[in-house]
Amino acid sequence: MIASKPALPSGPSEAVAYRNERAYPFCPGCGHGPVLDALDRALVRLGRDPSAVVLVSDIGCSGLSDQYFETSAFHGLHGRSITYATGIKLAQPELEVIVIMGDGGTGIGGAHLLAAARRNIGITVLVLNNFNFGMTGGQQSATTPPGGMTASGSWGNLERPLDLCATVAVNGANLAYRGSSFDADLDARIAEAIDWPGFALLDIWDLCTAYFVPRNHLGRGSLDAMRDALGFEAGLLHQGQRPEYGAAYRSAVADRRGQPLREAVAVETAFTSRLAGRFRIVLAGAAGARVRSAASLLGQAAMRCGIWVSQRDDFPITVKTGHSVSELVLCDRPVEIAGVERPDALLLLGPEGLAASGAYLRAMRPEDRVYSLPGLGSIPTRARCWGLDPASAPESAGRRHPALAALAALVRELDLVPLEALEAAARMADPRYADANLRAIQVGASLPVVEQLAEADELG
Template sequence: MKIKMDTLTHSSITTYRSLERPKYPFCPGCGHTLTNDHLNAALVQLQLDPRKTVVVTDIGCVGMSDQYFDVQAFHGLHGRAITYATGIKLANPDLTVVVLMGDGGVGIGGAHLLNAARRNIGITVLVFNNLNFGMTGGQHSVTTPHGGRTATTRGGNLERPLDICKTVAAAGASYVYRGTAFDKDLPARIAEAVQTPGFSLLDIWELCTAYYVPNNNFSKGALLQTMQGLGLASGILQRLDTPELARAYREEYAEQRGKPVLPPSFIEKKYASALTATTRVVLAGAAGGKVKSTASALALGGMYAGLWATQRDEYPVTVMTGSSISEVILSRDEIWFMGVAKPDLLAILSPECLSQMTSQLRAMDETQTLYVVPELAQQIQTRAHKIVFNFDRAPIKKSLALTATAAMVRHANLFPLAAFREAISAGQPAEIAHENLKAVDASEFVI
């Protein structure tokens, strides 16, 4: 963006159009030219600081518009312009954010449009609605009228067009307007929308001279007749005075701004570990078997013993069904990579996880150790040193992962068991901590 500084110090800015790109790239007669000129006139009327004004676009013919204005700009994926604009406004509510998108973008990003209106985020959306996808060859869009002929509806569109204005009005938009690119008062309506604190949308009907006009013998008069024939009212259709999200958010959490959401938590070294080499541990069991929480306790116990620790979990979206796998790395040095392709210690606690362990079992050799429950001992073939748990004297089935991991901590001498005992009790209610400690005590007998 290059703006002569004198335009910012004089009493008025005469244009927000780029002096380096004086001519739009649109087809002759394209409505985008008119609408962009109306936007420029509205910006001149408002005399906004170009450094605090952001034009957001996505894909489609209208997506080329941002580079023709000397303001801040953001260009992204088709249908996602509203999401970018929402983030920009939330990050800095003092910015004026204007979204330029086509009817194609409305269809692709419909969920974003609905939620922006529902949230009442303070952005202004100009829909350059030319009733078809112009950039890709004139395919039908969500606003193509019933009977409209396009590249994908040669015999006439059978779908009902989306009423964009009614949709966002129902969702709670603060300002809703429908008109055409030919409206003389459009700059004033755009200016009104920009000045509205909440979510504003202008559905601006245009002519696509490349496709929709020749395919439908369309014209300005036909455009107006189509709007009327569909029973779509024009003009300002809704004005509401409701709180704008970005400012409401800042006001609600003003005292917490710049502060951490949670207070910092410090982990004090209380024990010493004899561990000399980085050790990669994998706990593999069934969902609901406390694998993830046990791995967290293992990592915390390592930190109590002065070690660096990482944890990576893998589990299905279902609850209490399928496998649960956790990878924990313990090291005296800072850890920069969390993946575990070749475990030093692998505990397999249930058949649900076997299919996921194939490559890791294949990678292990005689220098690594596999810990396994008795029912899977014969089924698993590996070069790793195999140790079979014996739970006959430790009948704590619902805490199998805790007991097995505690036994592994003892056997591999990862760190003092007292560190693990403290870790599994940290932040737990007394009755749960008591049950956890019973499971750890039972580990004395399983190897």
């Protein structure tokens, strides 16, 4: 559990150890234990208060690490530890956030690693890199060297291993270090990374004695030879001065702190409505046909009459193709539940809308109303049906803006809000479209509406 802000002490700690008394569970000869011991000594060097230190762990054997320290901790999963650490650091920047992950989790969370480096978020990442997924049987990882024998590649690895230090350095990290669990000064290197502002990564090579060592005859001396063969350097490889992301973000928004993201716009109540209770309207047509914008104008018109409004839209991810459906709930009291299952009125604006309206049509009753444009045939519903045709109007506005023109006709027929309120909403919307919208409303205001027969028998 992460300590809350009021509980964090401000002074340095006199702790002589951050490790608890529990013994590590790692295999004999595993390099993880020496790395964690070095982390313990690094924290003692820095004198951080244990409650102000958060260890964020990942999957694999390294994911066991946090429970052996008297600090705050967060146990993560499958490469996501860096994202959790980022959130913790942004929420409570006074905390010292340290990620402990293996090469397996680093590969899985590669996109998160890049994002953290690009942001230069002030966390420290210790990669306990033993070149395989040690917890699950020794499978190949993103850092397995060429020719490396693993459970998932007994013929030897053919891939180029990921250079973790070069990757984070080129993407904006402030510090990158490569060493091993055998380094005598590893604690000092870890302390330096923790103390350096911005994102820091330490690629710490160690031995997986259960799988990678016996399969590849690897030992302490051959780690250096393997590094040289790869052309990877060791030591402090990069140290930069980029601003830490959290501090830069807080500075950028300092003058906006506590303010709304968008200024509230008062809606003047200048009209009256006959609405008593609740009325549910659904507009269903083609994506890109201005269905949602037409529904929004009706919602704004209703608000100008003192009516409470909710609007819920549905459309495919392709945005400009497929269906577009807007559900409006108009009520003389606050709307507690948005969305519509059974409309009082359904406006069908095209075949895409009809295809998406099956559930509405099945739920509608004889007292409900369906309005539809030409070309949709008989509508399978128990509701009463009316047809209207904006394209038949002498003005082109009906053909160019059929959704709004048809909606204006529906507003006239239902008499829930005055057309003047709809026109006022159109004037207050984007001025680039105000004139065209007003013309479409005027066309719809005089559009004839003709009752049609429905195919209620098809509903069974």
